Amino acid sequence: MDTLAIALFVGFFVLFGVVGAVALAKKRRERIADLTRELEKPLPEGAQEGEAPALPAPEDAPVPKAQDLVAAEREALLAKAREDEARRAVERLAAAPTQAGTDELAKARATEAAASAEREQASARAKQLRLALSATRDGIVGRLQKALSGKQLDAAVLDDVENVLFGADIGARTAERLLGAVKQRLGSKDLADFAKIEAALRAEAEAILSSVAVRPIEVSGDRPRVILVLGVNGSGKTTTIGKLAAQLKGQGHKVLLGAGDTFRAAAADQLEVWAGRAEVPIVTGPDGGDPSSVLFDAVKRGAAEGFDVVLCDTAGRLHTKVNLMEELKKVARSIAKACPGAPHEVLLVLDATVGQNAIAQAKQFGEAAPLTGIVLTKLDGTAKGGVVLGIVDELKVPVRLIGVGEKLTDLRPFEPAAFLDALFADERRAA
């Protein structure tokens, strides 16, 4: 009775907490007030006090402050945004040439060049400040340096490496793993060269991604093939299903949709619109109904009427909500009852903007229903979704599909090389 033990333990814990808390609240507040007063009092002369900030302050240059860095980073970001805007204007004009457009195009090109120069200047200043402020020793990348006996690594190179690793949401744990491998791969001479380090990092990332078989979604084996789609709120489950339905239908498969999101307002309506676009039938239930029963019906019908694929939508849920995760388990059980062996695929939809929380999501969802793949959506934005590296590495679940836009065709098979290109692209410049 492990859970009972925990429940009881927790019960006492909470109870003790409540009691202790309330009884103590007042007293504690007083004590803190005392303490604060004490701390704010000026120290008596001769008390042990260190010298004022130990940072050396050259006469001519003012000591850089944290605020300056924030301002510089902001400037760099704004400059980058302006540059992007200018570049897009150029692309737009170049794509649709008109007679009068040549002048405009030239003008836009000039604006782009100016914006680009400005951006370079702004990021150079930000970088300079960062270097001035951060002791490279405290960095994670600093470990790389430590490991190399004696060889001093250029601070600027370290800064670049860090930007690549963290700017793309790769995360500290995976970053350390990558760097560990790079250390072994490279000789000390190569480590002064950012390009070489970057290439080694990329090779290592590629090794992680190819450690699991990357394959597209196929309709093979038993019919119907049941695909269950999971994810947190707003990650893009319904849109993914809509696009997938249209594509599979286009390949000549007979597709059925199951509207398992009975919770969110108008979720079933949303999927119905997609079903209409893809011209596939859909099974819906009453609002607020039991998702298991809706999806059971959908799979049952899929089996009875000879469908090739049944795509099952579910309501978005945070992975920390125990009751909702239990509901998910029940959904998986019901589907298995309606069609032995189902679900054949369980896809977790992740938003590319997500940070380190994605690892916890993948773990918890995987416990509710073993995942067979990840769909990374919204990759058409500025986010790169680097966190999936960590997920693939830890959980050995492959990325199967990526979403790159709102059109029906904007759901594509995952290609590690292209993904890594984007991941390692211009992070150095951007920062």
Added chain:
Amino acid sequence: MLETVSKGFRSARNFLSGQAELTEGNTDEALREVRLSLLEADVELGVTKSFLQRVKEATLGHTVTVEGKDKKGQKVKLGPAEHFIKSCYDELVTLMGPVDSTIRLSKPVGTIMMVGLQGTGKTTTTGKLAAHLKKQKHRPLLVGADIYRPAAVEQLRQVAERVDARFYHEEGVAPPELCRRAVQKAREWQCDVVLFDTAGRLAINDELMGELEQVKALTKPDNVFLVVDAMTGQDAVRTAVEFDRRLDIDGFIMTKLDGDARGGAALSIKSITSKPIKFLGMGETMDKLEEFRPEGLASRILGMGDVVGLVKQFEEVVDKDKAEKDALRMMQGRFTLQDFLDQLKMVKSMGSISSVIEKIPGMGELTQGKQVDDREFTKLEAIVQSMTMDERRRPEVVTQQKSRKKRIAKGSGRSEKEVDDLLQRFGMMKQMMQMIGMQPSLLSRMPGFRNIGGLAKGLGGAGPADMSALFGGVNPFGAQGNRPIAPPKGYYATTSAGAGGLSKADRDKKAKRKAEKAARKKNRR
């Protein structure tokens, strides 16, 4: 993940303990730990660096030890390690403050425009904001301006219905014109706030961003709020800066904070754009919108659990006098199953038990990362409820009489073994509590329970000086150390602290009292 981060902070502290002064050399390691912790919380890299710099500026070359006396004459010590951690927390709170959750609304019709990426929760938040405004006696009108996502307008219509607000949408009208008409409609319908729910869009989509600029130009909204998902990673800054550049945002609303995402994006966005965070979305129902509190989010980003938020919840539902009495009884070993039941009910009235647990620092250590299922508590409740009052007071009668056990098992629908388990463990816990009552220092030796002390200590106040919340139980104020939980008033004669339970003065007093008691007994005879 929560545990690893708290560990990060604890080890940061360990690096510094025993150091006489904070120098560049000895803070390096500690800063590295803090840095890891922040990056794991998705704080943007640049912001992380400037944050560490601030901490450095605030700590370097600082005081070794401040010694002084508080007004009760107790010695108070603050070492460099404590100073370092306190600086981290203070900086974080300062950076995320000041609190400004006002919504400016002009007369006769105020306007609020909601913008953001796809899937951040704009429509749900619009509904929550409407509910919030309704509470303040406003009459909101919700405008379905998301004409792109299928059924988005229908979703908002249903949300409006749920919060009992007016709803406006016209088929085939472009969003800027639609919003303009909505403001006119509001006058007609005598609504005094209009909320525009715009479509989600990428910050780099020129066409759609241009549409928002048009909406803004046409309606001159009083507020433009950017809705940000708490789970967002490094990209949060890029997105926020771009939205702010084009629309001059008035504030942010963070959503999905009811999960375990640590919300580092809040810090990044706040420090780069210096626009305030207005509200936090904490759940899927329409009442789950909280005003922003920097202390809560600071502890969360540092991975410490939101103790202050917990106390606020406690204070709403707990009868303080009863709690004090209960604590006393508990530590005297006079705690009954009925009390246990009452406590469970009380905790339940704060929301789901698992959500309360999530906020307790160091809880991961106890449950070993397992999710706690609310239904386990329901089972326990069922068992206790199937007992008679007498059995709840004296559970030993159940163990003595098998027929009672059988009846309870039958009544609660659980097995006899489960009844046994409950009783056995209850007995154990009761004994433990009693032991703790007699010797509080024991508490700190028990794994996990160390944190209860921290909890109790951290509950003191919402002030930034309240450091213990940061440590999951390790008292930052130096030698005050091992006193994990202070008993209710009057239970101990003094409040002097000490690593070994009762101080000498206490022991002397106790012995004296015992002697007096014995003497009285003698006299009576």
